[in-house]
Amino acid sequence: MGQGYKGWAGGDQVDWDKVDSGSPTPLERGIYSCQVMAVTPQDTKDGKPSLALELEIQSKYGSDDDIPKRKLFDTFTMTTEGLFKTKQFCEATDIEPPASTTYGDVCDFTEDMLDQEVYVLVGVRTFEGRPRNRVEFYIHDSDVKEVLEKESAAGGRSSRPSRGRERTRAADAKSEGKSEGKSERRRSRDDEDDDRSSRRRSRGEGEERRSRGRDRDDDDRGSDDDRDRDDDRGRDRDDEDRGSRRRGRDREETRESRSKDDDRDSDKSSNGASTRGTEDIEDEGGEEPRRARRRRRGRAAAEQE
Numbered sequence: 001m002g003q004g005y006k007g008w009a010g011g012d013q014v015d016w017d018k019v020d021s022g023s024p025t026p027l028e029r030g031i032y033s034c035q036v037m038a039v040t041p042q043d044t045k046d047g048k049p050s051l052a053l054e055l056e057i058q059s060k061y062g063s064d065d066d067i068p069k070r071k072l073f074d075t076f077t078m079t080t081e082g083l084f085k086t087k088q089f090c091e092a093t094d095i096e097p098p099a100s101t102t103y104g105d106v107c108d109f110t111e112d113m114l115d116q117e118v119y120v121l122v123g124v125r126t127f128e129g130r131p132r133n134r135v136e137f138y139i140h141d142s143d144v145k146e147v148l149e150k151e152s153a154a155g156g157r158s159s160r161p162s163r164g165r166e167r168t169r170a171a172d173a174k175s176e177g178k179s180e181g182k183s184e185r186r187r188s189r190d191d192e193d194d195d196r197s198s199r200r201r202s203r204g205e206g207e208e209r210r211s212r213g214r215d216r217d218d219d220d221r222g223s224d225d226d227r228d229r230d231d232d233r234g235r236d237r238d239d240e241d242r243g244s245r246r247r248g249r250d251r252e253e254t255r256e257s258r259s260k261d262d263d264r265d266s267d268k269s270s271n272g273a274s275t276r277g278t279e280d281i282e283d284e285g286g287e288e289p290r291r292a293r294r295r296r297r298g299r300a301a302a303e304q305e
Contacts, residue, residue: 026124026133027070031061031144034072034120039110041103044077049101051076051086051110055135061119061144072122074135078106085137092118092138119144121151 038054055072076086078101090097093116098109121136139147 023130024068024070026131027057027060027067027122029123030121031139031147032067032120032122033058033061034118036113036116036118037071039113041106041110044075048082049078049103049106050082051078051106051113053113055120057122058117062148070133072120072133072135089113089118089138092140094140121147 034055034057036053037056038052040052040054042050042052044050053074053076055074057067057070057072060067074085076082076089078086083097083101086097093113095112095116096109098105119139119141121139122133123136124131125134126132
């Protein structure tokens with residue numbers, strides 16, 4: 001068996017010889033102080049919304065005798081025709097009934113019901129051939145004596161106290177006033193909610209406008225950045241053009257310089273060729289022509305003498 005189940009957290013030593021194999025003997029009819037231990041929303045067998053109550057009997061009114069631990073179970077049908085018991089419980093405990101029978105309002109109501117102490121007229125009925133205890137009705141503590149007197153006079157057949165009916169009428173009027181007050185408070189809360197919603201919308205619209213403004217600023221900055229990049233690219237192109245022109249001029253100057261060098265080299269080559277031609281001519285005369293010329297010059301000198 002798994003661990004952690006609340007019902008099995010502790011345990012009692014059992015003397016089985018003292019355990020009755022039959023169902024517990026029901027408590028005698030009377031008024032008992034009970035505490036609400038659990039309230040559970042559920043559906044009836046007919047599919048109607050209801051509340052299942054678990055009551056634990058604490059003591060019997062007017063008696064100091066210890067009573068065995070007993071539990072009572074009751075069901076509140078949460079439909080228009082079954083709300084009388086819910087109202088009865090509210091009158092007996094002085095708590096507010098739910099504003100409506102919607103699940104949310106009823107769940108809020110169950111939180112108020114839980115742990116409430118209330119007087120209950122407990123009766124006995126036969127169910128499936130066995131006597132069982134049942135909840136007759138819930139009693140306000142100020143009406144307990146009146147109920148006891150009626151119980152005694154009627155021989156165990158009582159009715160609700162008259163003050164209870166008066167309290168019902170007063171509670172109806174009070175409930176109407178409270179309902180109006182609740183409606184007014186609800187309208188006020190609705191108005192406050194509308195105001196908060198309006199302020200939230202205003203803040204949202206303002207934030208949206210600021211966001212659009214930031215987006216426009218970002219777009220403008222992006223456009224400025226694009227223009228700056230375009231300017232940078234233009235300057236880069238201008239620099240490339242100037243560099244290209246400089247390289248062209250350098251190449252032209254280089255070609256001109258080479259052309260001049262080529263011309264000088266050509267002139268030198270021509271002059272050198274002319275000189276070599278004369279020398280070659282002289283050389284081609286040979287030694288004999290030079291002797292002949294010397295002889296002629298010698299004869300001419302002699303004749304002059």
